[in-house]
């Protein structure tokens with residue numbers, strides 16, 4: 001190659017050419033700016049959604065199995081046997097050795113009152129180990145214990161959003177009486193906020209009571225909605241699943257070949273599906289945005305062709321003075337590259353700004369990752385080279401004497 | 408027409424071209440250039456044999472359209488002949504690749520054009536630096552040598568001026584500095600004074616005279632006899648052929664009368 005002196009000249013000529021047609025250069029760049037900004041924003045939205053899902057996984061713990069009656073979210077099926085009861089929970093507790101903790105949930109909505117304040121809340125009857133199994137913390141006060149469950153005591157633990165919904169400070173409520181379905185309960189504690197990161201699994205607006213209290217005093221049934229089971233380690237997940245299935249099939253007297261009357265859900269699987277969906281979504285958005293980048297690239301090619309034909313005489317002169325084909329090629333490629341990279345830099349700034357605006361005003365989770373920025377830079381460079389190559393090649397192949405004669 | 412120059416070329420015609428090319432820097436044999444213009448062919452050069460020695464000062468004359476520029480462009484390796492041979496410094500130019508031609512244009516040839524052909528947006532200094540850019544010279548050395556070349560044509564105080572801030576004569580001197588900056592073997596000038604008034608033309612010619620005196624080989628196209636009289640030899644073209652090839656006797660008024 002020609003060394004540093006040549007590189008310097010090439011960049012200088014490129015900048016000169018861009019500066020001498022400021023308006024035109026800016027308009028051309030705009031295509032790239034918009035394209036890159038769109039890619040950055042779309043990827044930020046997609047990756048933000050993915051990040052939210054990842055946080056859900058982390059906050060819920062993946063070593064949890066959820067067992068529900070029926071054969072899917074909306075398919076109950078299986079008739080009378082498609083019910084889960086506290087008895088089933090006992091059978092699993094005894095039969096599935098790989099299961100560490102097990103926590104049932106039965107829930108129903110009730111009118112809840114505190115003084116003059118009242119509201120409708122989902123009341124969840126569960127066991128004392130709910131917090132351990134579901135990886136939750138109590139913020140103020142305490143959760144109820146096993147004795148209170150055995151004794152069917154009227155204690156309640158509130159989700160973090162409940163006091164506010166009743167218009168009372170959380171600290172004031174602890175130790176006081178609230179009434180659920182006109183039955184008086186003592187508030188033992190308030191849960192820590194789970195937040196929006198828990199997405200569809202958020203339980204901030206629920207009220208927790210001992211499951212035996214719920215069974216005998218509130219709901220009058222031993223049928224439960226679901227139970228969660230933790231396993232000792234992620235590797236014993238399959239083992240636990242098998243044991244639960246076996247125990248429940250026997251309890252429900254299912255013959256071989258008959259399908260399950262319950263389904264065992266693995267949270268990692270659900271969240272994995274969520275994540276895959278959001279990733280596909282990211283690619284789709286980025287793909288659409290990339291189309292605008294393509295349009296920007298065509299703009300670059302167009303303007304480079306104009307630039308080459310405008311500067312035909314200059315190219316002829318440079319060749320007369322000893323420029324080789326490659327020198328001319330590099331010169332025009334660098335010009336296209338500078339346009340695209342400058343546009344790319346502005347586009348990254350604009351895209352980051354737009355992502356922040358989305359986060360700020362629409363409350364969407366967005367993430368401008370270094371990978372996305374690197375990708376954008378690489379992409380704009382690639383656009384510059386790809387769309388600059390043909391005009392640059394045309395310039396480099398010009399015949400020196402014809403170029404010099406060009407009017 | 409038994410002049411020294413004439414004898415040389417007739418002597419050369421008998422020897423093989425490779426042998427001649429070893430002794431004489433510029434040798435052409437049967438140089439032809441045709442331009443296809445749709446159905447018809449313009450025959451710009453119809454078989455030109457020339458030899459030019461080192462340190463010669465040659466003027467090329469002839470009526471408009473006789474092929475002067477075509478010949479200059481071929482000698483300057485800007486264009487390739489339709490047929491015939493051209494040997495420069497012992498190399499057969501017609502056998503060279505594009506990049507090798509570019510290198511010859513860069514190192515061996517300095518071209519001065521009638522219309523100056525300066526980059527309008529670049530300073531005089533930057534214009535003169537251009538050949539050095541393509542010769543791969545470092546920035547500092549480039550500036551130094553370009554400044555030196557500009558001083559040589561007495562433009563040391565105009566280095567930062569853009570071409571449109573210079574007079575025609577000054578622009579042509581910048582172009583000459585650019586042609587000389589890479590110390591070429593041959594200086595080619597196609598009507599260098601064609602766009603200048605006679606006073607400015609005289610200044611340019613005195614620059615050429617000094618260059619020739621210091622050993623520079625110069626080939627120059629001109630329409631004007633007083634300008635051609637600065638050269639030591641005049642090649643006259645007509646319809647793509649060499650009509651005459653004579654030594655000038657600048658001081659001899661008879662020679663001028665005969666020519667005109």
Ligand SMILES: Nc1ncnc2c1ncn2[C@@H]1O[C@H](COP(=O)(O)OP(=O)(O)OP(=O)(O)O)[C@@H](O)[C@H]1O
Nearest residue numbers: 442444449450451470471472473474475476477478
């Ligand atoms: N690119 C071209 N295409 C077609 N014909 C050409 C081309 N260049 C030159 N010619 C023709 O070749 C012939 C010689 O042209 P050339 O430019 O060499 O003449 P010239 O002697 O330099 O004339 P002038 O004194 O007017 O500059 C002319 O007839 C011209 O029309």
Ligand SMILES: [Mg+2]
Nearest residue numbers: 475476477597
């Ligand atoms: Mg001419």
